[in-house]
Amino acid sequence: MTDYGHDLLFGTFTTPSAQGAQHVLDLAVTADRAGLDLVTFQDHPYQPAFLDTWTLLAYVAARTERIRVSGNVLSLPLRPPAVLARAAASLDVLSGGRFELGLGAGAFWDGVAAMGGRRLTPGQGVEALREAITIIRDVWDTEAVGGVRQDGRYYQVVGARRGPRPAHDIDIWVGSYRPRMLALTGAMADGWLPTIEYLPRGVASLPGLNARIDEAAEAAGRSPRDVRRLMNFMNVSFSPDDDGLLAGPPARWVEQLADLALTHGVTAFFIGGDDAGAIERYAAEVAPAVREIVSRERGHYGSMP
Template sequence: MSVQQVVFGFGAHTGIDDGPELLRTVQQADRDGLDIFSLSDHPYIGGRLDAYAAIGFILGGTRQIAGFANVSNLPSRPAPLLARAVTSLSALSGGRVVLGLGAGGLWDRISDLGVPRLSAGDAVDAFEEAIVLVKKLSGGGPPVTYRGRFYQVNQIEPAPVAAPPVWTGSVGPKSLAATGRVADGWIPGHAADWRSERYRQSRPVIDEAAAAVGRDPREIRTVYNFTGNITDRPLAATRDHTGRWLGGSVDQWIEELTGAVLEHDASGFILFSASGGAQDIVSVGRWANEIVPAVREAIAKDDRQTAGR
């Protein structure tokens, strides 16, 4: 796996009052060479910034970093309009957007918005249709007519902009299989990582579904939402009794993430605060300047050694 394929970013807080600090943190991350930032999407919470308004605003104030909703609340964002939003952001930012997509959680709150409640199975079917439709409504070509169970589109012109990569937050076997058939990446739920039972049980479902429709499973990247503290001294144990990563020194982070890429095919890491609160600018700076460059160099060194064999 080459260094260009591995992305490094961070997850940001989206409170209404956090806008100025959020912009400063992403601008620093942009200058420091991080690849991506992510915002949560909870449109039923009045104290949160709208994810897509915030992403657009921040992309306008940055140069290289990409943004995405981790993950988009699909039931409240109909696929044809979501397609327009992400292709517009892509056009305005020079392609610096990823479409994070989920089938929908917290249905009690979603239905409070007036969105019709779907069963779990129907929500996944609508999710798969949405991914297909977003891609059909991107990249130019003749008008699209689509007749699905949940989406019906009649003679709508696609945007003359390529669809962004689609990364899903799939959890159950049905949505994991949909990811394998039609998506471009997967973010394991509940911040599970490459050593977790969730990953070991889930990734084969994606791979088998991809192979069944003639796709190369390796094309579907695994990007991890990853929490942990960056400490000044090494920790005696970097994982707790359940196996969840706690963090550690810079060298411990570098060793863990390099192994994740080279031994477990990880292709991206989104750093979140271990406390679950706002990601602080100091930690993002240490992540971007001390850990990420060293992991990139270790991966590149392995690539060079592999190429020389």
Template sequence: MTHFGIGVSTAVAAVPGTLKLALQADQAGLDLLTVSDHPYYADRLDAYAEIGVLLGRTERISGLVSVTNLPTRPASMLARTITSLSALTGGRIVLGMGVGGLWDDIARLGFTKLTPGQAVRAFEEGVRLVKMLGGGGEPVTFDGEFYQVTNLEPAEEAMPPLWTGSVGPKSLAVTGRVADGWMPGRAADWLSERYRTSRPVIDQAAVDAGRDPGDIVTVYNFPGRITTEALKNTRADDGRWIGGSPDQWIEELTGAVLEHGAAGFVLFGPGGSTPDETSAARWAGEIVPAVREAVAK
């Protein structure tokens, strides 16, 4: 399955538009609504409060916090949040997890500032523990460097797919060992240097862990303009996607799936902005159905 989504704002001031865009995406048949997680900013909504409300207002679309700021959301509680949302929505949730990067901001919230090495080790422990706390089974005891639980009963609800936003080589290797998917950082796509150097790290770590690299999907945050007329150049001099007409988007995304194994795309506006209503309608009504049809052939 190829996933098609849209990134929505977390701004408190944008709530009416965000609710409208979520309903539009759901009714148009998109697969994913995504929100970012920056709880240290007072003018931003809490990601899980927002995704819970958006899922409560919609019927078919799934939610994804892209990606959960793990240092501010302890793994055992994150697992409870995710399995609860899954139970409440009939499984309409994907779990995104990240190492954490803005450590001065994280520290201002009262959480311990970790070194890069500690952060990656805590990330791997967190992913492993979260996965153990869904799907029923025997009580879990976990005695790690950063996480400890004793005889904690897993939720009966299955843990949904877990995608990471790994960037550095050590966290990419964690993705290969324990995750189900990867969303390349900084909106890198399948033609980028970041992808070309990062995906092999994931694949090798998967092989070393006895896993099939093909089981780890790649889903892209993909910003760009949707224009009425075709653009002469759809990519900038540095290779980054600019956008183009619906036909140009359709050609680009179809090629990404068929030639590069892309498993999904989340639309953003230029520079990572929230797509406007017109762009969202063209994405869901013209581009996504055509790509789905082309891929199915």
């Protein structure tokens, strides 16, 4: 069993549909009022059917009271890291510390190139992300002396002033699947944020992928506990019958999510589906029960030291 000991987070993975913009906002407000922890949105700036995710994040933060917001995940090739760092810190300050930074190396390169972004190979994308994370954290580090400087292959920053300082320590959660990206996640990120439907063997993939992240964390002088494990679930439904992962009655959801937390160390769960009723049921019937089980079991055996 692998339990990294993080607190549990429950949230939504909402489609940022431009045609249904009011529905998107209503879902965020529903999640906030229901008591969920986060509302997150995918980011595809080259997709005209979607709202711009950064604009949406700012608007949702202004229309909600307590829920945190995050891109899931933001497309780095179309969002320069120094500018993104300032935008993230600004939104965190304005929202009272309710922003987290989900970040990806890039995908759908035809769309990125069509918008004026660089077309990179997967390996180049990893190295660009590595440079970007360093720049972002340097911009946030207002206690360091001097400006931010990095003469990287993909990003150059020449004496940029630091700040503003975020209202809280913003987490950087990386969406990753392949070995080099998993290694970067373990070495640098605060969290790993994949989508269960994209894992080659679903839940069965988790032990091997977790092990890659753990090994990279330790090689970088970190603890595996430094990397929270998060997960998106796009295809979910409440139904009388057990039809698979998060496709059944609430009690079955509770069993499955508690097992993911206690066996595989996943402690943040973001559901898709864009259904207000499901969001309310998730918050009322699933989240509290999962928290109770995990707390009880941790009391019996503890978690990873």
